[in-house]
Amino acid sequence: MDAALIAGSVQELVAAIPDGALLCVPRDGSGVAMAATRALLRGGVGNLHLLAVPSSGIQADLLIGAGRVAVVEAAGITLGEYGLAPAFNRAVRGARVRLLDATCPAIHASLQAAEKGLPFMPLRGLIGSDLVRHRPDWRQIDNPFGQDDPIVLLPACRPDISLFHAALADRQGNVWVGRDRECMTMAHAAKTTLVTVEEIVEFDLMADARYAPGTLPGLYVERIAVASRGAWPLGLTDRYPPDGEHLRLYARAAASEEGFARYLEEQVHGRRAAAE
């Protein structure tokens, strides 16, 4: 195994994300790499095509508000119980991001097509939705096994980078994602997968009957960095809940451009940068 598999810092990990990358991230609570997102914001990367699987919250809102995102591909961008995503909504009004609005299973299907090396996957539903009108990359055909039975085909989507946070990794690069299985699909589909983890364990996750079923094999993992509570202020499945107070604070701050800028300064740069 490559000696450089485990990066010295989260900052070093995210340095592999180039300008203009198609960056794929999971939904809130299922392994969002927030420490890595802050590291990304401290760097200069921009012009990202952000693909949320299938939705995103504060992670997308921060990246969009900071002007790092050119294209947003998602089934939803929202802070959930803390309200709409203020920076995203401002960017939409200002036409500062290109929207690829989708529906959850379409995003899963496009990634699964890439996971299988297929050019496309079919999906039921969709027909008559305005989503289809605005997605010329989706095609409608007549189901060859039916009669006069239209069905939509979605092109494979192969992310440049899949980025997520998980509980455990071992020194072979295996990553335990547990129930957050979409992270496995994201890694299978992507060209490069970068992962932050709560901790590195000293046993082989794939050799353990109980861990193996929830483990992404190291085969798909480019690089790992340790980030304790790396999903904060979001939660991590089976480890810790979201920090509701902080998310409420963010929602209030991001309601204005000035508040958003202040949040960035205080929570991403400044003393937070030193601490992470």
Next chain:
Amino acid sequence: MDAALIAGSVQELVAAIPDGALLCVPRDGSGVAMAATRALLRGGVGNLHLLAVPSSGIQADLLIGAGRVAVVEAAGITLGEYGLAPAFNRAVRGARVRLLDATCPAIHASLQAAEKGLPFMPLRGLIGSDLVRHRPDWRQIDNPFGQDDPIVLLPACRPDISLFHAALADRQGNVWVGRDRECMTMAHAAKTTLVTVEEIVEFDLMADARYAPGTLPGLYVERIAVASRGAWPLGLTDRYPPDGEHLRLYARAAASEEGFARYLEEQVHGRRAAAE
């Protein structure tokens, strides 16, 4: 939860399998329900369409040799290191089974189509193989996202019954399949799923962070029966290895019609029936 979820015996469990069923079973070592197969042979069921995911060994050979199978759909039927499948080969020579020869990923794709409620799934490869010539249910189209790019579409396959063996189940009907994840796909795709397990645990498998990722939710499970060492003489992942001596004994016996009949009498009916 239904009080009848846990059947009183393996015999009672397999009584739910009707004549002519499309019966879906996993590959050797990944949860083959051998005790249930012996129970099936002690009953009168016949005319089965046996779908192996994607291959089968002694299980298919026994059912075919006993004349219970009308159609064999598989990527391979073999005893592996113990040689070719003698009863299957005799049935092929005698034209006593209809063959639906396939390739492994085609079987996975057809099940995944059913798992997704799709009419079909595409698959690369295949073109120019004689498999395609003998499978008029497969279609070739021109990839709508390419140019002059032929690709094969496989119709969804929805088994009447998926039958497999696993290590653990709980009283909610959740079944821990661990690494044998094809059993999960088989259950998602099937109309009815019947499972034998080594043991019933008294905790909720889905509530345990370590078991949940390898657990098939009870939502997909019709009925369960306990069968200790229920995969014997095959092995069960992470529990026990195959019984090579017995498999060698079977391979030798099944080499002749008479030897096969004697094996059935001794190992399925007779004293074995009393013991199981």
Next chain:
Amino acid sequence: MDASTEELLIVTIARLLHGCRHVAVGALSPIPGSAALLARRQSGGRMRVSVLGSRQWSPWSNGGVELFDCAGQGRMDAFFLSGGQIDGQANVNLVGVGDYPTQQVRWSGSFGSAYLYFVVPKVILFREEHSRRTLVEKVDFISAPGSSPANVYRPGGPYALITSRCLFHFDKHRARFRLTSVHPGHEVAEVRDNTGFDFDLPEAVPVTAEPDPGTLALLRGEIAGQVADPYPQFAERLFGVPAAGRAAAP
């Protein structure tokens, strides 16, 4: 009136779920969620309830795609959708107001609606705010259409629409809503004034049945305790169930 508006809605929705084997509800939908848990109890526990995002009530182990696969398999009988706008053809809009894409009011996005609305047999539209702002003649963006041409694969679709004022059922063949009942204290004329679309109605419109005392007691007792797991704040506010402490720091 003994029951609160929320309780009336919960009990009315529970009635719509009768006979379902499996009902799924969103993580941010406490009233439909409470209704599903009540209906489950009324079914003697035979009904399965899945609450998206809840640990205890979430039966998934195959990632985010499993909910959609499960619905596509026909294993989900009922689901709830809402909409920033809902129109008279039951089209729902979860995207925003104005000309797409540069909308001046932008909502979250369509989430799973453009799929689940097609494959779940009983989709119940739930929107408490009943006004000409929410119930419009024509939505600005169709996240998911209320009806489809006959040749489109569509085992699912809209079944009913429930608001703080009334209950509609959707007539698939006419592709129009029909007023079923108005909630106690509300009037047909008021419903018409506050609805942006035209709808059908019977000659005499009944009043939505109020919860009987037994059902209300069940809801406030046993069900309230169950509701507290996926919807702690709601259970505290509506039923006075104390919320468990939740703390997190980096």
Next chain:
Amino acid sequence: MDASTEELLIVTIARLLHGCRHVAVGALSPIPGSAALLARRQSGGRMRVSVLGSRQWSPWSNGGVELFDCAGQGRMDAFFLSGGQIDGQANVNLVGVGDYPTQQVRWSGSFGSAYLYFVVPKVILFREEHSRRTLVEKVDFISAPGSSPANVYRPGGPYALITSRCLFHFDKHRARFRLTSVHPGHEVAEVRDNTGFDFDLPEAVPVTAEPDPGTLALLRGEIAGQVADPYPQFAERLFGVPAAGRAAAP
């Protein structure tokens, strides 16, 4: 000759795998498996080796489909196929002899060949028995074709064919085999006599290089120990590695 035939084959195959990042081998393929483990060691551990069905050498956690998905993603550089029959166009037959379906000689079936032969860049055909029975002019059933029309998606295909007598490489453009070398002790004429298909060859056919003493020592020492996990009987027979006891009873 110091090296056994098996050792010669292992070292020769290992040479073919040079530069691969990930090589997968079947559970019943001890010679290719040993070659992959040797090549991995020669790469300084950078090469990944997956042995299907082995616990220690199997990197999968997504069921039986993952191997094929992984190959489809382009993450598998080399794989091995055999065949009851292999013909001069590199078509392989894993199904049987005679008219399908009622074949008088029936083998296991095509397994993954009809897919992996298309997507794995370096497919190495390995068949020890080199006779007119195994290397035929035209296979009776094409499990997987050796070449495809230009418009067929095919990043993968046959790279070489190795037998107990010689090594061929496959010329994609001519869709024919070309004799690369004959193993020590074998002759070109003998190869021709025992091959059912026509093939190309250079003016002077070299002899397959024998393993150097260092490689042979590595194989018999460190690698033999690794081989014993997936292939215990083979390791015991070829290298004298004692097999661990394996017992099972119902």
